Amino acid sequence: MDQVKTSVPVVPKDYKSKIKPVWCPGCGDFAVLSAITKALAHLQLPRESVALISGIGCSSRIAAYTSVYGFHGVHGRALALAAGLKAARTDLTVLVAGGDGDGLSIGGNHFIHACRRNMNMTYIIMDNEVYGMTKGQASPTTAPDWLDSKLTPHGTGLRPFQPAAMALTAGASFIARGFTGNPNGLAKILVEAIEHRGFSFVQALSPCPTFRPEQMDWKHQVREFEEGPTDDLATASQRIHADDGMSTGVIFKTNYPVFQPGRAEHGDLDAIEREFRL
Ligand code: SF4
């Protein structure tokens, strides 16, 4: 369904709730909140037409900080909740947000299948390569030689996930990377992601100054991809793997069939059940 525009112009702050974020000073997640509200205001989406679903973790608190519909779910299950919501309410613009631990560890399998299913929603992983809420353990995107966690004092010794590569392989139809040091650039990516028809994955590099203070240097390392998005799998794969994970922009964009239990908007629960069994 086409996105319905608001009849009364709204500005970014209209999409913020009255709840004050409890994030640490300097946390990159502030900029993700700002980018989301800017993107929604740019699209002039009525607040009641948007739902933001999150999991558990510092970044997943974001659902409470917006004035759109929200659901602060359980650890790693945000995408499953969002898929259910989108199946039943095709009219909603569904955003999903959470951290790298939530989305790639306990929620990793949901991530893979959400990419493959290609429902029309936008998933933002706020990636700081650490579990922040539980006091700084290595996550699936942590480099193997990070030594500052008491749980892995010698480093993990494990190769980190590359979220963009996973999304590409699993079948996401829109893949981008943004940086919280450039909230306007991130907002622009989010506008494109929301407007894209299909599963849009946005990795937001979002520093954690409390447990990964060295990430404050990311602002000197981040750059834009030299080329714009491609719809060629091999080209996108080559770009992702040749990169050090610090290039930003829309990487891949194509039109895959969108999975949508199509009769859901008519309340045809039999159709939903039938299609989900396929
Ligand atoms: Fe942000 Fe890290 Fe603080 Fe969590 S612990 S709020 S991720 S700075």
Ligand code: MG
């Ligand atoms: Mg994290």
